[in-house]
Amino acid sequence: MERPIFQPFGAPVEKLDTPALVVDLGIMEQNIARLHGAIGGDGQVLVRPHVSCHGCPDIARYQLDAGGSSGGVAVSSLAEAEAFAGDDAGIDDILIAGRVVTAAKIRRLVALAGRITLSVAVDDARNVADLSEAARAAGVTLGVLVDIDSGYGFGGVAPGRDAVDLARAVADAAGLSFQGIMTYEGPLPIADHAELDAETLRRLQPVLDTRSDLEQAGLEVATVSAGSTYNYDVVSQLSGITEVQAGVYPLMDAETLRVRPELQSAATVLATVISHPVAGRAVVDAGHKTTGPDFGVPVLHGFPGAVAARFSAEHGILDLDGPATEQLMPNDKVRLVPYNLALCVNQYDYIRAVQGGRLVGYWPVSGRGQLG
Incomplete structure (x- = not known):
């Protein structure tokens, strides 16, 4: 420590x-204003800051107070969600973009869902059943987004039929509320913006097509969450996206600065x-x-x-x-x-x-x- x-x-x-x-607050505020202004000008697409990059509730509050914010944050783990929902941090709308699968963690998850607006990403039918059973027993409703693999190969169900089948399972499960879909395209350190645009669209088009498939299947898709600091401006212009999970932008790092000067x-x-x-x-x-x-x-x-x-x-x-x-x-x-x-x-x-x-x-x- x-x-x-x-x-x-x-x-x-x-x-x-x-x-x-050391964090320079003047530069941080400029970064937040620039990215939020580029994304959230018309209110059609909002920023859900992915705060795992900095882990700091004080910075998160600056992000949530900025124009164009969704009002909530994304984190990677249940423990991060608990930290950001704590009395000192007080953030009450959190998406856990990682998986929560063990019985002990699911018990913690539904306990947290009794205190804040909480949603979690899934890519497995068994996990959906376990979440449903725990939420029903605890008397809470847990928001769920189906995570779609858009080419990063880290997690997520395949776009198309597999995603629709899993979304239908979520919608039919007691204690769960199907919120929509999300994806992480992976880091895209592509300095040439034409190439970045093309690669972003290549990865996200199957996700957007899946949104159409879901709607045709009678499922309402309130949220389509995607993007990062690398491609925030590209993603926010795509019809069908509702929020951008940008992370590193308040503070930046050398890796991302090469793409976003x-x-x-x-x-x-x-x-x-x-x-x-x-x-x-x-x-x-x-x-x-x-x-x-x-x-x-x-x-x-x-x-x-x-x-x-x-x-x-x-x-x-x-x-x-x-x-x-x-x-x-x-x-x-x-x-x-x-x-x-x-x-x-x-x-x-x-x-x-x-x-x-x-x-x-x-x-x-x-x-x-x-x-x-």
């Missing part, structure tokens, strides 16, 4: 103890240079344990000629060239943009919220470690 040193509010960001996960990095790992042993190398106090570089190393911000090259458990090595060889001396501060936001945030119990270069809050990462 993180044991942070709490500096007083108003402290300059450069004085924060390191390593620290109109958004900016609000989250950085603040680190201190602890050694500059030779002209071409500096060492910082942030390593694997604080940056989560499983998918890629973080990107050093603001020092031309300096590159975050490799990491040990506790330290990062910066390769220096040109003017950078005369910079980045011990006690200097640097900012590292996480390559993958979710993996980085999960290293921390708190986010340091900063406005105008000064500390304004310590925000708990309530979703950290909530895997079950």
